[in-house]
Amino acid sequence: MCCLSIRIPCFKGLLLGLMAAVFWVSAGWAQQVAKQTSDPEPFEMIRSLQSLQEQIAQGNSHAMQAQRALLTKMDASFVVLPADAWQEPRNARAAVIHLLSGGHPDVMRYLLSLDPAPAVDRKLMEASLAYVEGREEDMIVLLAEIDPLELPASLGGHVALVKAAPYIRTDPEKAMELLQVASLLMPGTLVEEAALRREVFVAGMTGNVDRFRVLSIRYLRRFRTSVYAGDFRRRFALSLDTLGFVKSEDKFALLDDVLHEFDADSRRGLYLRLARSALLAGHLNVARKATGEALTLTVDGTKENEILKIYLAATRLDPEFITANRDLLWSIDKSILTAQDLAMLDGVYTVLNSVRHFPEPPPNVIGEFNVATNMDAPEDQSWVSADMELANVLLRRTGKSLAQLGEQDER
Template sequence: MRRLAAAFLLAGLPHGALAQQAVDGLQPYQMLRSLQFLQDTVVMGDHSAAEMQRFMLSTIDRALRTADPTVFDDPRNVDAVLIYAMSGGNPATLEFLVSKDVGGNFDTRVADALRKYLAGKGSMIAGGMEKMVPEYRGQRIGPYLALIAGNVTVTKTPQNALAFYDWARLTAPGTIIEEAALRRSIAITVELGMVDKALTYSRQYARRFVFSPYASQFADLFVRLVVSHYGALSDEDVRNALERMDDDRAREIYLRIARQATIDGKAKLAQFASGEAGARGVAISEGDRAVAGLYSGAAKLPNGKVEDASKALADIPDARLSPQDKALRAAAQRVAEEVLRPPVAESFRQDEDANIQNDISGETVSAVSGDERAGKAAAPGKTPGGSAPKLDPAFQTYVDRGRSTLDAIDDLLKGEN
């Protein structure tokens, strides 16, 4: 099909008209092969093939609706209709052809299951699909049916869905079927906390389909896997999963990991990911370098390197940060400022009102909590009389300022999430 598209351009003739001439007289299964090739090309990274894919879908649709019924005496053309329907084709065309099938060429069980699935009633066919898939193993529509079986069983029996996806991708390697099955397998294993399997699937996806238009979904899932299960996953696990990626895409994922780890307070992971982002390639942009520095600086706060972190954060130019990253930096800077702010000497003076008289011994003891010293009737943190202990005014001001700062930071981080 690439050669066909190139011929259109070289001839200087309308793309659609020449393409129509090129497919005239072809059998449905032959046109279907071209569609499959285009879809596989798209998930491998040639996004320019997407326009031709849309053209092929509409061309096949017209060819199927106008085909002589005897064409479907050939099982390859029957399979072509079913695969066309499962590959983004017009569901009404499948309905139209099955209704005209007087020769019994279509398996009505498969046709009925596809009609329900394409109409959004997948839960109604889950049981039937589990029985149907083994029957069609080794046949042209087998991998497609396995993929659909995984889709309709995933909510109730995710382990069964994984088995269907495994079978689909292993019998259709390098295709859009494998890409979809791998991506959905990652989603299941991340959701179920199956860390080892999720890492294995992620490594395979990152090596085979990183240029797919659906790779952003993989990136979301991988970031969630790493941040949620860091510890069970080592730095080397993460590095190995992304080692075959090109630098630009790997750097983007590392920055996303660093950002989420910073928000979640996972300083070690944030430092590792921001360091890896900076190390991937010499062509890192100033913007990416600034973002990596932001996450690295924020990650130093819990480790006691507050002064270094505060200086690093202040040195990052505003122009290099997105509005979200500016908000994150502001939150980190406020934390650093509060940590570095010197305490007021009077704040450490013991509040005499926090002492109570022991009724038994007559000794004065420090009130640890309302329940321990004042009895169960008193609320925690209050004197037996029910009034809150009075704090030194300077210390009360310090506490109030700290609480307002933490509330503001919480608001900023909630907005980020």
């Protein structure tokens, strides 16, 4: 009995201890589940956003839609969080990144009204709002003393990118430095992609050919499939005009390694643009080379191929090419050319005729040379109208009359 009386209380104590342990484990598990099922923290949502942006930089168009949906969710989530949530520095920084990534400015206006204020430099919050609202001068003042390199990389990259924007026109060298910082802090992200695009534009604007070439190759090798690559191609093409690559064969040769980084379609369009620019500037050797490169990338019968025939004829002014030019120009399908292209064609006719009159038209062609029209073979008369038959009769009669007059003169 004595033993039992001792063991029973011990057993009860052990049982109570086990029950307490189970309770605390269950409570901890319940808290963990609640945390997992609730909305993630702002800084966690920013990580998801940046993951989507990396996919956008690699050409995933579906990620664009997902980004818009996530930003909308963040807009709604951020304004209902308790004020103490923004005392977490990572969350406060996330709010700035959210706005600079396309978030709604009303969120930042709300956060600026909180007391206590979010745990991030207020100038960063106000500067980000000034940037999206287009208040450039205010943004410059607010960010003047803020060094992006002293901020966490995920925020510093964004700040360097927006801080560079107003200096692109006023101080290109400073803009270039800030864009390089943005690329350095956030490699592989949409921030680096945007920074490189702008660096190419600045290099072209300042006439720095070497930097333009290096940056263009870097962009194409890292972000050629980016959703925003079209903007890069547009900026690149504009820079080709300003940097004067068509002025000499040596300068044109510098483009070879860059252009071969583009896909075939883009490369064809760029060579076509260069050929036209060189032709209009009177640099025929460069125009001939660009035209030749473009012709290897075009398909017979396409509009681009017909335009390049004009360019090719315009670059061959030597007398030995006169017959080849004649046949080439008469083979052009003018029905698919624009008014601008037809004007170029007329200009080529005028120039070549001023050098030397063309020989007789090729077979199966009628009409004056500079209003050429290809005709079908003689056995196919489907193209002949009643007016054309009448004109033909009148021409034959006129010919006979002229011949008779000639015979009378000889007598």
